[in-house]
Amino acid sequence: MPDPDWGRREELDDVAGAVAVVGVGESAHTKASGRTTKAIVAEAVERALEDAGLRPTDVDGLMYVPMPDQFDADAFHEHFGTDHSLWVSRQGGGMTGAAVAPAYAARALRTGQAHHIINTFGVAWATQRSSMVGGPGEAHVNEGFKQNLEVPFGWFPQPVYFATIARRHMHEFGTTEADLGAIAVACRRHANLTPGAVMRDKMLSLEQYLASSPIVAPFRKEDCCLISDGGAAYVMTTPERARDLRRPVVEVAGVGLGTSITGVHWAQQAAFTSTPQVFAAPAAFAMADIDSNDVDVYTCYDPFTIVTLMQIEDSGFCPKGEGGGFASSGALNFDSGILPTNTHGGLLSHAYVLGIAHVVEVVRQLRGEAAAQVPGATVGVYGGYTGPQAATLVLRAA
Amino acid sequence: MRPDFPMPDPDWEPTREFWAGAARRELRIPRCNHCGRLRWYPTEMCRFCQGEELTWETMSGRATLFSWVVVTHAFLPQFREKVPFIPALVSLDEDPAVRLSTELVDVSPDQLAFGQPVEVTFRGLQFAGVEGSLLAPFFAPSSSC
Numbered sequence: 001m002p003d004p005d006w007g008r009r010e011e012l013d014d015v016a017g018a019v020a021v022v023g024v025g026e027s028a029h030t031k032a033s034g035r036t037t038k039a040i041v042a043e044a045v046e047r048a049l050e051d052a053g054l055r056p057t058d059v060d061g062l063m064y065v066p067m068p069d070q071f072d073a074d075a076f077h078e079h080f081g082t083d084h085s086l087w088v089s090r091q092g093g094g095m096t097g098a099a100v101a102p103a104y105a106a107r108a109l110r111t112g113q114a115h116h117i118i119n120t121f122g123v124a125w126a127t128q129r130s131s132m133v134g135g136p137g138e139a140h141v142n143e144g145f146k147q148n149l150e151v152p153f154g155w156f157p158q159p160v161y162f163a164t165i166a167r168r169h170m171h172e173f174g175t176t177e178a179d180l181g182a183i184a185v186a187c188r189r190h191a192n193l194t195p196g197a198v199m200r201d202k203m204l205s206l207e208q209y210l211a212s213s214p215i216v217a218p219f220r221k222e223d224c225c226l227i228s229d230g231g232a233a234y235v236m237t238t239p240e241r242a243r244d245l246r247r248p249v250v251e252v253a254g255v256g257l258g259t260s261i262t263g264v265h266w267a268q269q270a271a272f273t274s275t276p277q278v279f280a281a282p283a284a285f286a287m288a289d290i291d292s293n294d295v296d297v298y299t300c301y302d303p304f305t306i307v308t309l310m311q312i313e314d315s316g317f318c319p320k321g322e323g324g325g326f327a328s329s330g331a332l333n334f335d336s337g338i339l340p341t342n343t344h345g346g347l348l349s350h351a352y353v354l355g356i357a358h359v360v361e362v363v364r365q366l367r368g369e370a371a372a373q374v375p376g377a378t379v380g381v382y383g384g385y386t387g388p389q390a391a392t393l394v395l396r397a398a
Numbered sequence: 399m400r401p402d403f404p405m406p407d408p409d410w411e412p413t414r415e416f417w418a419g420a421a422r423r424e425l426r427i428p429r430c431n432h433c434g435r436l437r438w439y440p441t442e443m444c445r446f447c448q449g450e451e452l453t454w455e456t457m458s459g460r461a462t463l464f465s466w467v468v469v470t471h472a473f474l475p476q477f478r479e480k481v482p483f484i485p486a487l488v489s490l491d492e493d494p495a496v497r498l499s500t501e502l503v504d505v506s507p508d509q510l511a512f513g514q515p516v517e518v519t520f521r522g523l524q525f526a527g528v529e530g531s532l533l534a535p536f537f538a539p540s541s542s543c
Contacts, residue, residue, distance in 0.1 A: 005446075137473075141403065145439040148406040148413040152523055152534060155485040155499040156404070157473055164487060168465040171512045215471035217507070261445050267487055267497050268438060272465075 006270040009279040010257040015106040016287050019252040020242035021395065022116075023052025023235035024360040029198050029351030032126040033229040037069035041122035041231040042079045045071065048233040053246040054116055056080035059235070061114030063101050064121065065093025071120045071231075087114035094121035094354030095301060099384035099391035102252040105236045115237060121356040122231025129227055143264060150267065158303060161266050163219040166306040169273040170218065172321065177218055179324030180305040181209035183341075184222040184348055186332040187302070191345025193334075194371040198228050199349040223305045225347035232356040234363065239398065248367045253379070254288030254394035256280040263388040274314055275307070276390035277383055281315035284392035290379060292316040295394075297365045297374045298339050299358035300383035302346040311383045312339065315392065334372040343372045358382050359393065366397040402528050404476050412440050415454045420533050423520045425459045427496065428452040438496040459518035461488035461537060464497050468507045476525040482507075488516055488537050504538040515540035 025047025027040045064070040073086045087108050092101035101119040108114040137157035140146050150156055169175045188204035191197035212220045242249045258279025262268045285291060302308040309323040317339050318326040332341035344350045344361040351357055362380035364370040384391040408417040419426030430437045432449025443450055466486035472478040484502040516537040523534035
């Protein structure tokens with residue numbers, strides 16, 4: 001069992017029922033587009049506001065994450081030609097931020113600092129990839145201990161970290177390559193049904209998966225997420241105001257956040273085959289007053305198949321170590337599974353927008369308007385992950 | 399990114415003794431002066447007791463194989479000539495909670511097993527198109543087995 005000292009639950013305000021998501025939007029998701037991150041996010045923001053039936057001047061709160069080129073207040077005003085006052089928080093964006101943003105938004109809504117808050121995230125990493133600037137590996141190259149103790153031995157970049165974790169998971173629990181393949185195949189099937197998914201027109205069978213060659217054994221290419229250009233946004237307000245807007249109301253029921261004390265130094269995490277969802281998910285479920293059986297649809301940050309598998313286990317959807325058999329049983333399928341998972345295709349097959357499109361997908365599922373719709377879904381969960389942290393967001397159709 | 403990426407910087411203070419030790423063919427790891435546990439990575443503050451002072455010690459160089467991968471697709475051009483190669487984590491005999499990131503040498507992937515004994519071997523670290531070479535702690539299956 002994991003060393004209980006390897007991480008902790010972070011304290012968050014109880015925001016059950018205090019926030020509603022009233023508009024969602026995505027940019028086009030593409031291979032290298034030549035567009036800037038800000039232009040990509042602006043497209044997503046326009047679509048989210050259109051979805052909500054709000055004008056740019058109605059937005060008085062803006063959330064993003066302190067990464068390069070994000071859609072900040074200057075970008076907002078420049079794009080929309082506005083100059084009104086904006087409440088700004090940099091505790092939003094994608095990854096774990098896409099899950100915990102409502103917890104911070106709730107305070108601003110409660111105090112009246114803001115009335116309609118938009119959380120955004122975008123990347124142009126497909127465009128930037130050729131220069132190795134700003135891509136997913138950069139932050140790791142520039143961290144001193146990784147640069148001096150990991151990179152020289154080729155323990156870098158992320159596919160190497162997570163293939164190492166996957167092999168250890170196989171050893172500890174009997175997980176198989178076919179189990180990981182089941183996750184890749186379920187996501188691909190969902191993407192095949194989803195307009196706008198980068199891999200919409202590319203089929204993947206388990207036979208094809210198993211016949212392909214490893215790139216970082218035990219990983220194949222299909223175990224690894226896409227690199228694409230894209231962005232997404234969602235608009236939050238109070239449930240009271242949400243009832244006056246045009247879309248079905250989706251309420252925030254719970255949030256949770258967990259931290260690993262070894263941070264980005266995965267190699268030293270005592271519970272090597274676990275994620276901080278161990279700490280985050282129970283907190284979010286308790287705030288929402290649900291248990292894992294109540295969840296109708298699940299999305300989780302899935303840079304690699306093994307990260308989906310670990311979060312499913314660590315969130316309590318199956319016992320630790322049984323995620324492989326769970327995935328292989330067909331549990332993740334939108335139409336027949338007991339835990340429809342990444343029903344838009346996830347980072348593996350939909351788009352690499354670092355989780356914010358996962359929240360958009362949950363909202364669409366709870367409105368009953370998703371492409372791969374789970375019939376009658378009323379409780380949806382997003383699991384966000386960065387490595388050092390994991391976060392869980394519970395949404396509920398009001 | 400450093401111009402000689404992916405070489406380490408032997409002058410970076412927190413890991414200076416690790417690389418200076420490697421140059422002498424010694425595996426050097428620090429111990430926390432406060433709680434007595436090996437501190438890896440050698441961060442400013444111990445993650446177990448928040449103590450700051452540490453003392454570097456020479457390890458036996460014996461370890462067991464914790465996990466590994468086989469890289470057949472180089473993500474970066476500097477690693478292209480190494481493919482295929484085996485980045486691995488090995489658990490030190492002195493404290494298995496300490497996992498060294500290393501590369502396995504003198505072994506083929508189908509001979510590897512979890513927990514198998516490995517030992518340090520100091521080899522030149524160098525990369526295609528990158529100047530310089532440093533002695534670095536690689537690991538190979540223990541000669542006693």
